[in-house]
Amino acid sequence: MNIVACVKQVPDTEAQIKVKPDGSGIEEGGIKWVMNPYDEFGVEEALRLKEKNGGEVTIVSVGPARAMETIRTALAMGADKGIHICDPAFDGADAYGTAEALAAAIKGIPHDVIFCGQRAIDDDSAQVGAVLAELLGIPQVTVVTKLEFTAGAVKAIRPIEGAQLLIESPLPCLITAQKGLNEPRYASLPGIMKAKKKPVDVKDAAALGVKPAVRAKVVRFVPPPARAAGKIICADNTPEGKAAELAKRLREEAKVI
Amino acid sequence: MAKGVWIVAEQRDGAFRKISFELASTARRLADQLGEEVCAVLCGAGIEGIAGQLGKYGVDRVFVADNPALEPYTTDAHAAAVAKVVKENDPAILLLGASTQGKDLSGRLVGKLATGLATDCTDVKIVDGKLLAIRPMYAGKCFGEIAIASFPQMASLRPNVFAAIENPKAGTVVKFDPALDPGQLKTKVVEVQKDTSGKVDLTEANVIVSGGRGMKGPEGYAILEELAVVLHATVGASRAAVDAGWRPQSDQVGQTGKVVSPNLYIACGVSGAIQHLAGMSSSKFIVAINKDPEAPIFTKADYGVVDDLFKVIPEFTKECKKLLA
Numbered sequence: 001m002n003i004v005a006c007v008k009q010v011p012d013t014e015a016q017i018k019v020k021p022d023g024s025g026i027e028e029g030g031i032k033w034v035m036n037p038y039d040e041f042g043v044e045e046a047l048r049l050k051e052k053n054g055g056e057v058t059i060v061s062v063g064p065a066r067a068m069e070t071i072r073t074a075l076a077m078g079a080d081k082g083i084h085i086c087d088p089a090f091d092g093a094d095a096y097g098t099a100e101a102l103a104a105a106i107k108g109i110p111h112d113v114i115f116c117g118q119r120a121i122d123d124d125s126a127q128v129g130a131v132l133a134e135l136l137g138i139p140q141v142t143v144v145t146k147l148e149f150t151a152g153a154v155k156a157i158r159p160i161e162g163a164q165l166l167i168e169s170p171l172p173c174l175i176t177a178q179k180g181l182n183e184p185r186y187a188s189l190p191g192i193m194k195a196k197k198k199p200v201d202v203k204d205a206a207a208l209g210v211k212p213a214v215r216a217k218v219v220r221f222v223p224p225p226a227r228a229a230g231k232i233i234c235a236d237n238t239p240e241g242k243a244a245e246l247a248k249r250l251r252e253e254a255k256v257i
Numbered sequence: 258m259a260k261g262v263w264i265v266a267e268q269r270d271g272a273f274r275k276i277s278f279e280l281a282s283t284a285r286r287l288a289d290q291l292g293e294e295v296c297a298v299l300c301g302a303g304i305e306g307i308a309g310q311l312g313k314y315g316v317d318r319v320f321v322a323d324n325p326a327l328e329p330y331t332t333d334a335h336a337a338a339v340a341k342v343v344k345e346n347d348p349a350i351l352l353l354g355a356s357t358q359g360k361d362l363s364g365r366l367v368g369k370l371a372t373g374l375a376t377d378c379t380d381v382k383i384v385d386g387k388l389l390a391i392r393p394m395y396a397g398k399c400f401g402e403i404a405i406a407s408f409p410q411m412a413s414l415r416p417n418v419f420a421a422i423e424n425p426k427a428g429t430v431v432k433f434d435p436a437l438d439p440g441q442l443k444t445k446v447v448e449v450q451k452d453t454s455g456k457v458d459l460t461e462a463n464v465i466v467s468g469g470r471g472m473k474g475p476e477g478y479a480i481l482e483e484l485a486v487v488l489h490a491t492v493g494a495s496r497a498a499v500d501a502g503w504r505p506q507s508d509q510v511g512q513t514g515k516v517v518s519p520n521l522y523i524a525c526g527v528s529g530a531i532q533h534l535a536g537m538s539s540s541k542f543i544v545a546i547n548k549d550p551e552a553p554i555f556t557k558a559d560y561g562v563v564d565d566l567f568k569v570i571p572e573f574t575k576e577c578k579k580l581l582a
Contacts, residue, residue, distance in 0.1 A: 011395070013512050013513060013531075013532040014530070014531060014532065015395075015398075015531075016398070016531065017395045017398035017399045019399050026395075026399060037513050038513075094373055095364070095367060095373075095374065096367055096368070096371060096372070096373065099368065121395070121396060121512055121513065122394065122395055123394055123395075123401075124376065124377060124392075124393065124394055124395070124396060124516075125374075125376045126360050126364065126376055126377075127363070127364040127367055127374060127376060128364075129364065130332075130361065130363075130364025130365045130367070130368060131364055131365075131367050131368040132368075133365070133368070134336075134365050134367075134368025134369055135368055139332070139333060139443040139444045140332055140361075140364075140365065140444075141444060142332075142360070142361045142364070143357060143360075143361070145506070155447065158357075159357070159507060160357040160358065161274075161356065161357060161458035161460065161461055162451065162452050162456070162457075162458050163449055163450060163451045163452055164449075164450040164452075165329075165446050165448070165449055165450075166446070166447045166448040166449075166450065167331075167444055167445070167446055167447065168444065168445050168447050169443060169444040169445075170443055173443075173444075179506055179509070179513055179514070180506040180507075214373075214406070215371075215372055215373030215405060215406050215407040216373025216374055216375055216403055216404075216405050216406075217373075217403065217404055217405075217406065218394075218401040218402065218403055219389075219402050219403070219404045220401070220402040221394070221399055221400070221401055221402075222399065222400045222401075222402065223399055223400070224393070224397055224398065224399060224400055224538065225400075227538070227543075227556075227557055227559075228559075229556075230543075230545075230555065230557075230558040230559045230560055230561055231559070231560055231561070232550075232555070232560075232561045232562070232563060233560055233561065233562050239564050239565060239568035239569045239572055240568075240572045242562045242564055242569055243562075243569050243570075243572035243573035243575075243576055244572070244576045246544065246560060246562055246569075246573055246576075247573055247576035247577050247579075247580055248576070248580070249560060250521070250542075250544070250560070251580050254521075254542050254559065254560070256464075256520050256521040256541070256542045257464070257488060257521065257577060257580070257581065
C-alpha cells in the first residue's frame with residue numbers, strides 16, 4: 001500500500017501565544033515547535049497500516065526550514081521518506097494555497113490512502129484535508145476515530161453531534177484523524193539514527209509548478225478579549241454557605257440558571 | 258458581480274439544527290448592511306416542507322434540492338449540490354455552521370469554488386462593503402481578523418455564539434436540480450449509531466459542568482452528573498481526566514478536544530492549563546470551583562469558589578434544585 005501522511009509543525013499546546021505589537025503575526029521567539037498532535041495520529045495510523053499490509057509511508061509537509069525537524073520526527077517513528085515543500089512564497093498561505101502545494105507534490109507519487117490531522121492546532125482552520133481531497137479528486141472522511149481497511153475500501157467511524165457514523169469509502173481516500181484513533185508511538189533511538197539517512201526531497205513552488213495566492217488573509221492578529229476579574233465567593237466561609245451564595249448569584253445576578 | 262448573502266442550512270432527520278437559524282439571522286444582519294438579499298441552500302430528502310421555516314429568521318429565498326441521494330448527509334452529494342447552485346448564482350458571501358457537518362462540507366467547497374474560508378468565526382461584519390471575519394486561532398490564545406479576496410467570501414460560524422432572531426421574510430422556496438452524478442458519489446453512510454443517552458453535545462450545550470484532575474477518579478464524576486441533571490447540563494472533562502481514562506475522549510474540552518461556548522461553564526477541580534482555557538474561554542459565564550486559590554482557572558472565572566469541591570458541589574446541587582423547583 002502506498003500511504004501518504006501530511007504533517008505540519010505547530011507551537012506546542014503549552015505555548016503562550018503573544019501577538020506582535022503591529023498585529024502582523026505572533027512572536028515566534030521561545031516557542032517549542034512540535035508535530036501537530038492530530039497529524040501524529042495520522043502518521044501512527046499510516047505506520048500501522050504499513051506494518052499490516054506492507055508498502056511505503058511518505059511524509060509531506062509545507063513549512064519553513066524548521067519544519068524539517070517534524071518530517072524527521074515522522075521518519076524516526078518509522079516513515080520511509082519525505083517531501084518538504086519549503087518556499088517563502090508559502091508564508092501566510094491559506095488552506096487552498098497549502099492544499100494546492102500538497103496536491104502538486106502528491107499527484108506525482110502513488111497514493112492509496114492519505115492521512116491528515118483533522119485540524120492544525122495553530123490556525124485551527126480544519127480545511128486543508130478536504131481541499132486536498134477535492135484537488136486530487138478523491139473522497140474524504142473527516143474527523144475519524146476508528147478505521148478498518150478491506151480490499152480496496154475503508155470503513156471509518158466519524159463522531160458527529162449526538163451520534164457516530166459508520167462511513168464506507170473506496171480507495172484512494174483521504175482520512176483526517178481525530179484524537180482517539182490510536183496512541184502515537186515515540187521515536188526510538190535507533191529510529192532517530194535511521195531517520196537521518198532517509199531521503200527527504202525539498203521542493204519549492206517553482207519545482208511544483210504552483211503559484212501561491214492567498215485568498216483568505218489574516219489582516220490582523222489581536223490578543224483575545226480580556227475578561228474582567230471575577231468575584232471570589234466567600235459567604236460565611238463554609239462550603240454550604242458558598243454553595244448557597246453561588247447558586248443565588250447565578251440565578252439573580254448573572255441570570256444563567 | 259457577486260451579490261447576496263447565502264447560507265447553507267443544516268437539517269437532520271427533517272428538522273433544522275439550531276445553527277441554521279443562527280446563520281439566517283447573521284446573514285440577515287450582513288445583507289441589510291449591504292442592501293442585498295439572504296438566500297439559503299437546503300439539501301436533503303423530503304425536506305421541502307420545512308424550507309419555509311427559514312423565512313421566519315430573515316431568509317428571502319430558499320434554494321431546495323430534494324433528492325434521496327442527499328439523505329443522509331454525505332460530503333460528495335452535498336458538496337456537489339451546494340457548489341452547483343452557488344456557481345449558478347454567484348453570491349458575495351457564503352456562511353456555514355462550524356458544526357461537524359459544516360466543517361466537513363465547507364472545506365470541500367473551498368476546493369470546489371477555489372475561494373477562501375474563515376473557519377469557526379465568533380464575529381462577522383461588513384467593512385467597506387466586504388466581509389471581515391473574526392475568529393479564534395491557536396484555540397483562542399489569539400484572534401485573527403480575516404479578509405477574503407475571492408468570491409464567495411466564506412465563513413463558518415461557531416455554534417451557540419450568534420443569536421437566532423426572528424425577523425420574518427418571504428422564505429420563498431426555489432427548487433433546484435442538484436444534477437448529481439451517481440459515479441461521483443463515492444462514500445456512503447453504512448450506519449448511524451445514535452447516542453441514546455440524550456446527552457446534548459458539548460459544542461451545543463447551554464450549560465457545561467466540567468471536571469478535571471481534582472475529581473480524583475472516574476467515580477468522582479457522579480456528583481457532576483447529578484448537578485448536570487439539575488442544570489440540564491452536559492458533563493465535560495479536562496485533558497488530564499481523559500488521558501487518565503476517567504472520561505471518554507468525546508468529553509474533552511480544550512485545544513486538542515472540543516472548543517465550547519456555553520452560556521455557563523462550571524469548572525470543577527480544573528486547574529486551568531493553557532490548553533484547557535483555550536477551549537472554554539469563549540463561554541459566556543464561567544464559574545470555577547477549586548481548592549487551590551492559585552489555580553489559573555480563577556483568572557478566567559466570573560465567580561470563583563475556593564474550597565473542597567466534594568463538599569461544595571453536592572450542596573450547590575441541592576441549592577440549585579431548590580431555586581429551580
